[in-house]
Amino acid sequence: KNQVEQSPQSLIILEGKNCTLQCNYTVSPFSNLRWYKQDTGRGPVSLTIMTFSENTKSNGRYTATLDADTKQSSLHITASQLSDSASYICVVSALEDTGTASKLTFGTGTRLQVTL
C-alpha cells in the first residue's frame, strides 16, 4: 500500500530560526514529490515539485531535497517568518502505466508554528 509519513507532527520555532521537515514514502513506481503549504482554513498551495532526477529544488526560503534511493524528502525553511506558520503537506505521485488516472498519496502534514 502506498504511504507517505511526515515528521514531526508539529513544530514550534522562534522567528528567524531555520527548520527541517521530513517526509518518507513507500509509493511505487515513483513519479514526483510535491510539497504544499496550507494555511489554516485555506486550500494547499504548491511550494515545489520534484521528479526522480531532481535532488534539490528551491522556492525562496524553502528548499526541498529528494533522495529517491532511500525514499526520503525534506523541506528546509530558512530564516522563518511568522507567515510561515501553516501545515506543510508532502504529496507523492505514482506513475500510472495503465489508464490515465493520477494517483496522489497525501501525508498528514507537519503543523509549524513560528513565534516571536
Next chain:
Amino acid sequence: DGGITQSPKYLFRKEGQNVTLSCEQNLNHDAMYWYRQDPGQGLRLIYYSQIVNDFQKGDIAEGYSVSREKKESFPLTVTSAQKNPTAFYLCASSRRDRERYEQYFGPGTRLTVT
C-alpha cells in the same frame, strides 16, 4: 488559490438533507477533483473528472455525487447517505489528469452537519 473558487466558505446543514458544494475554475483545465480533509488525516479523493461529461469514483465516493456538465464547473453533492459528512472539502484542478501535472486547489468549503 489561483483561478479556482469554491462557495460557500462555510455551510451548515441538518442531518438528512442533501447539500451541494460549488467549484468553478477559469484555468481552462480538463481535470477536476474533490477531496475531503479531516483532522489528522491526509486528503482523500472523493471523485475526479478527466473531461466534461465524464467522472470516476475516488477512494471514498459513497454518499457523494458529482456532475461535470461544463468544463469550468464540478459541483459536489453530499447526500444524506454520507454517514459522517462534517469535514473540510477541497476542490482542485489540473491541466490534464496525469501525474506530472500540478494540481491547483480552491480555498475550501467547511461543511458542518448537525
